[in-house]
Amino acid sequence: MEDNRVIKTKDVNFYYGKFRALTDISMDFEKNRVTALIGPSGCGKSTLLRLLNRMNDLIDGTRVEGEVLFEGMNIYDPDVDPVEIRRRIGMVFQKPNPFPKSIFNNITYGPRLAGLSDRVELEALAEQSLKQAVLWDEVKDILGQSAMMLSGGQQQRLCIARALAMKPDVLLMDEPTSALDPISTAKIEELIQDLKRQYTIIIVTHNMQQAARISDRTGFFYIGKLIEYSATEKIFTRPDIKQTEDYITGRFG
Amino acid sequence: MTRRLKEIIIKRIFFLFACVSILILGLIVAFLFREGIPIFRIVSVRDFLLGGEWYPTFDPPAFGIWPLIVGSFIVTFLSTFIAVPLGVLSAVYISEVAPRPMKEILKPLIELLAGIPSVVLGFFGMVVLAPWLQDTFDLPTGLNIVNASLMLAVMAIPTISSIAEDALYAVPREFKEASYALGATKSETILKVIIPSALSGISTAVILGMARAIGETMVVLMVAGGAAAIPESLFDSVRPMPASIAAEMGEAPFRSEHYHALFATGIVLFLLTLAFNLIADYVSHKFRETGSGTL
Numbered sequence: 001m002e003d004n005r006v007i008k009t010k011d012v013n014f015y016y017g018k019f020r021a022l023t024d025i026s027m028d029f030e031k032n033r034v035t036a037l038i039g040p041s042g043c044g045k046s047t048l049l050r051l052l053n054r055m056n057d058l059i060d061g062t063r064v065e066g067e068v069l070f071e072g073m074n075i076y077d078p079d080v081d082p083v084e085i086r087r088r089i090g091m092v093f094q095k096p097n098p099f100p101k102s103i104f105n106n107i108t109y110g111p112r113l114a115g116l117s118d119r120v121e122l123e124a125l126a127e128q129s130l131k132q133a134v135l136w137d138e139v140k141d142i143l144g145q146s147a148m149m150l151s152g153g154q155q156q157r158l159c160i161a162r163a164l165a166m167k168p169d170v171l172l173m174d175e176p177t178s179a180l181d182p183i184s185t186a187k188i189e190e191l192i193q194d195l196k197r198q199y200t201i202i203i204v205t206h207n208m209q210q211a212a213r214i215s216d217r218t219g220f221f222y223i224g225k226l227i228e229y230s231a232t233e234k235i236f237t238r239p240d241i242k243q244t245e246d247y248i249t250g251r252f253g
Numbered sequence: 254m255t256r257r258l259k260e261i262i263i264k265r266i267f268f269l270f271a272c273v274s275i276l277i278l279g280l281i282v283a284f285l286f287r288e289g290i291p292i293f294r295i296v297s298v299r300d301f302l303l304g305g306e307w308y309p310t311f312d313p314p315a316f317g318i319w320p321l322i323v324g325s326f327i328v329t330f331l332s333t334f335i336a337v338p339l340g341v342l343s344a345v346y347i348s349e350v351a352p353r354p355m356k357e358i359l360k361p362l363i364e365l366l367a368g369i370p371s372v373v374l375g376f377f378g379m380v381v382l383a384p385w386l387q388d389t390f391d392l393p394t395g396l397n398i399v400n401a402s403l404m405l406a407v408m409a410i411p412t413i414s415s416i417a418e419d420a421l422y423a424v425p426r427e428f429k430e431a432s433y434a435l436g437a438t439k440s441e442t443i444l445k446v447i448i449p450s451a452l453s454g455i456s457t458a459v460i461l462g463m464a465r466a467i468g469e470t471m472v473v474l475m476v477a478g479g480a481a482a483i484p485e486s487l488f489d490s491v492r493p494m495p496a497s498i499a500a501e502m503g504e505a506p507f508r509s510e511h512y513h514a515l516f517a518t519g520i521v522l523f524l525l526t527l528a529f530n531l532i533a534d535y536v537s538h539k540f541r542e543t544g545s546g547t548l
C-alpha cells in the first residue's frame with residue numbers, strides 16, 4: 001500500500017525560548033495536493049511552515065518537541081542534515097526576496113551549490129523553471145539583468161522559479177501573494193494549480209477565497225493549535241467546529 | 254505663528270553652525286594653498302612631483318618629492334594589503350559567525366584598538382618590532398617599510414572592520430533566508446550572498462582605511478626610517494609625505510623655499526585624501542541604490 005502522506009507531524013510542540021508557539025500539532029500532508037493553512041495573525045502558521053524545512057533552526061533559542069516525518073524519516077533526527085532537507089523542501093516567502101544578482105544567477109544559485117555546473121544544463125534548467133513559473137516570456141531576453149529591476153509580481157514568480165529549479169518534492173509558500181496586485185495574484189494561483197501535478201504544496205494564506213479556490217485540504221489554526229483540518233470544501237461549507245465557521249465567515253472576535 | 258518663528262530661528266542657527274565649520278575648512282585650505290603655491294616659482298609642478306631628489310637644505314636645494322610620494326603609497330598599499338583581509342574577515346566573523354557572547358567581547362576590543370594613540374603604536378614599532386625585524390632578517394635597520402606598514406595596518410584594521418561590519422549588518426535578512434532555503438550552507442551563504450551584497454560597503458571601508466593610512470603621521474615618522482630615496486626592497490627605509498612634513502617643518506625658516514615646499518607637499522597629501530574620500534563616497538552611494546530587494 002502506497003503512503004500518500006509525504007509529511008507527517010506527530011505531537012509537535014514548538015518553542016521560541018520559553019514561549020510555546022505551537023501546541024500538539026499532528027497533521028498529515030498529502031502528495032500532489034495543495035494544503036492551505038489559515039488562521040488569525042500570530043496563530044503560528046508561518047512557524048509551522050518554517051518547521052517543515054528546518055528554517056526555524058536559524059533563529060536562536062528555538063526548540064522542537066515531537067516528530068516531523070518526511071517520507072518516513074524524522075527530519076529533526078540529530079544526524080539529518082538540514083541542508084539536504086531544504087533542498088528537497090523548497091520555500092517561497094511572503095515578501096519577494098530575489099538576490100541582488102542577475103535573473104539567471106538567481107535561478108541557478110541553488111542548483112550550482114548542489115553541484116550542477118554544466119552551462120547548457122543550467123540554461124535549460126533556467127528556461128524550464130521560468131516557464132513553469134510563467135515568467136519566461138517576460139524575461140527571456142533580459143536574463144543577464146538584475147532581478148531587482150523586475151516588478152514585485154515578477155520578482156515573486158522569479159522566487160517561485162528559483163525554488164522550482166531545485167526540483168523539490170514539496171513547496172512551502174508563506175502568503176506568496178499578499179504583496180501582489182490582483183493580476184499577479186491570479187497568475188500565481190493558476191500556477192499553483194498547475195504545479196500540484198508535480199509537487200506537494202503547502203500554502204499559508206489570509207485570503208479565504210484564495211484558500212477555497214486553490215486548496216484541496218485546509219487546516220484552521222488558532223493560538224498555536226490546529227482546530228480543524230479536513231477537505232477544503234467541507235471546511236468552507238459545513239465546518240464541524242464553531243470557531244472555524246466564525247473565522248471563515250468573518251464573524252471572528 | 255510663534256512656533257513657525259521658532260522653527261525658522263532654529264534652522265538659521267543650525268545653518269550658521271554648518272557655515273562656521275565650512276568656513277574654517279575653507280580658510281585652512283586657502284592657507285595651505287597660499288603657503289604652498291610659491292614653491293612653483295622655483296620648480297615646475299612636474300619637477301616637484303616627479304623629481305627624484307629631495308635635498309631641501311642643500312645648496313643648491315632639490316625639491317623633488319617623488320621619493321616621498323612613493324614612500325607614502327608603498328606603506329599605504331602594503332598596510333592595506335595586510336589590514337583588508339584581517340579587517341574584513343573579523344567583520345564577517347563578528348557579524349555572521351560569532352556566538353553572541355563572543356561578539357560582545359570582540360566588538361569593543363577591536364574598537365579599543367582604534368583608541369590606541371598612534372604615538373604608542375609608533376613606540377611599540379620602534380622598541381619591539383624594529384629590533385626583532387633587524388635581528389630576524391639581519392638588516393641594517395628595523396625602521397623600514399615592513400615595520401611602518403604593519404603598524405599602519407594595526408591602525409587601519411578597526412576602521413575597516415567597523416565600516417565593513419555595518420555593511421554586512423545592513424544585508425537584508427531576506428537574502429540570507431532565501432539562500433538557506435535553497436539548501437546553502439552557512440559558509441556558502443556568507444561567501445555567495447552576504448559578502449557580494451555588502452561589497453560596495455566593504456570597498457568603502459577599504460578606501461577609508463587607506464585614507465586613514467596615507468594621512469597618518471606619527472607612526473611613519475617614528476618607524477618608517479626616514480630615508481628620502483626610492484626604496485629597492487620592502488626592508489628599505491622610506492620617508493612618507495606626512496613624516497617629511499612633520500620632521501622638517503620645525504627647521505624650515507618661515508616662508509623660505511623649504512617651508513613653501515613642505516606646504517606644497519601638504520597640498521598633494523590633501524588632494525590624495527580628498528580623492529580617497531570622494532571615491533569612498535561614490536562607491537557607498539552606488540551601494541545604496543542597488544542595496545535591497547524592493548517591491
Ligand SMILES: Nc1ncnc2c1ncn2[C@@H]1O[C@H](COP(=O)(O)OP(=O)(O)OP(=O)(O)O)[C@@H](O)[C@H]1O
Binds near residue numbers: 019044045047059
Ligand atoms: N522569531 C521569533 N521569536 C519569538 N517569537 C516569535 C518569533 N516568530 C514568531 N513568534 C511568535 O510566534 C507566534 C506565531 O508566529 P507566526 O509568525 O507563526 O504567526 P502567523 O500565524 O504566521 O502570523 P501572520 O499571519 O501574522 O503571519 C506569534 O505569537 C509570534 O509572536
Ligand SMILES: [Mg+2]
Binds near residue numbers: 174
Ligand atoms: Mg506568517
